[in-house]
Amino acid sequence: MLIPAAEQDLHRYGHPAYLLSQDPTASCYPSYRDGIKTEADFLAAARQALESDTAELLLYVQGGAPTGWLSYFWLSEDRYLQLDSCCIADGTAQALTELLDRLSARFPGYTLYFGYPAENRVAARTLFAHGFSLLESSWDHAFSFAQPGPERLPPNVRRITRECFSLFRALYRPEPGTYWTCDRILAALEDWIIFVSGPEDAPEAAILLTGADRRYEVFGTAYSGGSFREDSLRTLLTACLAICRQQGAAHLTFFCSAEERPVLSALGFRCIGQYMLYSKAL
Numbered sequence: 001m002l003i004p005a006a007e008q009d010l011h012r013y014g015h016p017a018y019l020l021s022q023d024p025t026a027s028c029y030p031s032y033r034d035g036i037k038t039e040a041d042f043l044a045a046a047r048q049a050l051e052s053d054t055a056e057l058l059l060y061v062q063g064g065a066p067t068g069w070l071s072y073f074w075l076s077e078d079r080y081l082q083l084d085s086c087c088i089a090d091g092t093a094q095a096l097t098e099l100l101d102r103l104s105a106r107f108p109g110y111t112l113y114f115g116y117p118a119e120n121r122v123a124a125r126t127l128f129a130h131g132f133s134l135l136e137s138s139w140d141h142a143f144s145f146a147q148p149g150p151e152r153l154p155p156n157v158r159r160i161t162r163e164c165f166s167l168f169r170a171l172y173r174p175e176p177g178t179y180w181t182c183d184r185i186l187a188a189l190e191d192w193i194i195f196v197s198g199p200e201d202a203p204e205a206a207i208l209l210t211g212a213d214r215r216y217e218v219f220g221t222a223y224s225g226g227s228f229r230e231d232s233l234r235t236l237l238t239a240c241l242a243i244c245r246q247q248g249a250a251h252l253t254f255f256c257s258a259e260e261r262p263v264l265s266a267l268g269f270r271c272i273g274q275y276m277l278y279s280k281a282l
Helices: 007-021 041-052 091-107 120-127 165-168 184-185 230-246 256-268
Strands: 002-003 055-062 063-073 080-088 111-116 135-142 157-159 193-197 205-212 215-223 251-256 270-279
Touching: 002 091, 007 041, 007 055, 007 063, 007 080, 041 055, 041 063, 041 080, 041 193, 055 080, 055 091, 063 091, 080 091, 091 120, 091 157, 111 120, 120 270, 135 256, 165 184, 165 205, 193 230, 205 230, 215 230, 230 251, 230 256, 251 256, 256 270
Parallel strands: 080 111, 215 251
Antiparallel strands: 002 055, 055 063, 063 080, 111 270, 135 251, 135 270, 157 193, 193 205, 205 215
């Protein structure tokens, strides 16, 4: 049974829930196994869900005792809802079923986005059974700036501004259902770092990233004609590592495709695991 969490639950069950977040078969994304986010970060996110007007933290109670918790947040103007925590020792299928019943009644017209490690097969089976589709499958990588790496931007990259945004728009083709469309990115361009590489008037590849508090993330890549270009990715990632180092980053994460993985490995990224993003429109 799902019940609303209270302040005292953070103290009683916060540490056990954090321990569950280290088990990919019993947790969801965002991952706390990446060596970047800490238990303090995990508890701060739970507190935010507890105190926010646009989020909810729920306990899952089985046999009279809590066996985990989950949380989610929503953006009413975009009719967007994202799972933010799902740490359950036993009963994941039942907990998700109850959650989806709750969300269907409360958030009609919203689109749900639930991310899980590939190892959480119970969650995957449950979501598919409730009409979810797999929106994305990628590989979670992390780079620590405690290790050496590029310090200067390569000469053959260009940073995208509002004035030349059309160059990026010509390359970036998000999958249907992706929240961050070109228009949304352009509206919040000050929050993004975007590089393109190749000929100045017709770039061959693009990469976009964002970050704060010394933590940066590559959101995605795009290639002319949709064909992967290893040399372009190496150049663009070199630019990302250089700009992040210049801005005092401690870590850079990247959820990449299978064909992009060797380039990340060669540049010093560490693989955390496989990320699966499921989506459903209510």
